[in-house]
Amino acid sequence: MKITAIRPYPVWVGTRNQLIVKVETDEGIFGWGESGLSGREKAVVGALEHYREFLIGRDPRRIGALWQEMYRSQYFEGGRVLQAAISAIDIALYDILGKALGVPVYQLLGGKQRDRIPTFATTSAPPGPEMIEQARGLIEAGWNAMRLSPSGHGDSSIYEPREHIAATAKWCVKAREELGEEVVLGIDYHHRLSVAEAASFCQKMPSGTLDFLEEPIRDETPEAYEALRRMVDVPFAIGEEFASKWQFLPFIERDIHQFNRIDVCNVGGLTESMKVAGWSEAHYVDMMPHNPLGPICTAATVHFAAAVPNFSWLETRTSTAEQLGFDNSEFFPVQPRIEKAHYPVLDAPGLGVEVNEELIQKQSFKFWEAPHLKRNDGSVTNW
Numbered sequence: 485m486k487i488t489a490i491r492p493y494p495v496w497v498g499t500r501n502q503l504i505v506k507v508e509t510d511e512g513i514f515g516w517g518e519s520g521l522s523g524r525e526k527a528v529v530g531a532l533e534h535y536r537e538f539l540i541g542r543d544p545r546r547i548g549a550l551w552q553e554m555y556r557s558q559y560f561e562g563g564r565v566l567q568a569a570i571s572a573i574d575i576a577l578y579d580i581l582g583k584a585l586g587v588p589v590y591q592l593l594g595g596k597q598r599d600r601i602p603t604f605a606t607t608s609a610p611p612g613p614e615m616i617e618q619a620r621g622l623i624e625a626g627w628n629a630m631r632l633s634p635s636g637h638g639d640s641s642i643y644e645p646r647e648h649i650a651a652t653a654k655w656c657v658k659a660r661e662e663l664g665e666e667v668v669l670g671i672d673y674h675h676r677l678s679v680a681e682a683a684s685f686c687q688k689m690p691s692g693t694l695d696f697l698e699e700p701i702r703d704e705t706p707e708a709y710e711a712l713r714r715m716v717d718v719p720f721a722i723g724e725e726f727a728s729k730w731q732f733l734p735f736i737e738r739d740i741h742q743f744n745r746i747d748v749c750n751v752g753g754l755t756e757s758m759k760v761a762g763w764s765e766a767h768y769v770d771m772m773p774h775n776p777l778g779p780i781c782t783a784a785t786v787h788f789a790a791a792v793p794n795f796s797w798l799e800t801r802t803s804t805a806e807q808l809g810f811d812n813s814e815f816f817p818v819q820p821r822i823e824k825a826h827y828p829v830l831d832a833p834g835l836g837v838e839v840n841e842e843l844i845q846k847q848s849f850k851f852w853e854a855p856h857l858k859r860n861d862g863s864v865t866n867w
Contacts, residue, residue: 498809574753
């Protein structure tokens with residue numbers, strides 16, 4: 485079997501683009517993958533074109549060897565753009581191999597350890613009574629883990645952290661009081677805070693209010709996370725922007741965090757994800773995958789979640805509180821579907837996703853740019 489084509493499709497789905505990638509073979513078997521670098525799809529397409537030049541004619545079943553060749557056969561190895569391209573190809577190769585052998589992808593990863601994948605959902609209303617009501621609706625629909633909405637995250641131009649952390653903390657405490665101790669509550673700060681701001685936020689709440697704090701600060705300096713770790717007792721959920729096992733290294737080895745927000749479409753595909761999972765298991769860090777993309781990412785992550793022992797919850801952006809349209813059924817007629825806050829583990833060969841290629845070929849790429857936020861003094865801050 486030989487690779488005959490690699491076709492990237494940057495497609496507008498819901499509120500942003502999805503970069504899905506088709507890898508074709510001379511035996512008529514093809515696989516689908518997805519890149520996770522939202523907002524920079526054109527850059528990833530360029531990387532895919534470079535990889536295509538030497539992957540055409542190669543055996544797609546040699547997944548590990550091809551991963552190493554894509555990563556190591558260049559002087560400037562790694563980085564988020566290249567790893568996003570490698571991720572999409574790697575996932576598509578697993579899809580091909582599963583189809584060729586007639587088995588679901590999780591069988592290629594060691595077999596499934598669970599039959600259904602628990603998820604966490606996210607409230608969309610800002611902190612306040614509506615957020616609490618959305619959370620109640622999630623509980624009624626079957627969710628026992630959820631992420632609350634921080635104040636100010638809907639703003640598209642100005643974000644001043646100190647103006648929002650007090651209100652967010654107040655409503656997190658209120659949510660815990662009204663929803664009870666059984667439900668798992670977390671919050672995502674999208675790395676918008678400084679160490680001092682994140683510490684102040686946590687210190688405004690009684691211990692036990694939150695079960696996880698996601699991406700409170702930027703990840704470039706592990707020592708900054710260690711400083712924050714010494715000041716707060718909330719478990720950290722971080723790593724969605726990490727692009728290799730090497731980026732996870734200091735956080736795992738130094739016991740800085742408790743949940744890995746790994747993204748199979750950014751970190752290097754299923755090949756790299758399984759290595760991070762094994763490493764994390766040795767340090768009692770649970771996998772809590774990032775999943776804000778499309779059905780191909782969801783399917784790949786479901787197979788990953790089925791195969792690893794150290795798993796907590798998979799993110800979903802489809803719930804009673806949030807409908808972003810990323811799971812468009814016209815584009816993806818066969819895909820994982822939420823059932824009572826769980827994704828069933830798919831048993832079809834490969835990933836178990838079907839794509840309406842004729843329809844997506846008619847979609848035009850739309851440039852999408854994340855908000856460029858500023859503080860009140862005019863300085864640039866994090867989105």
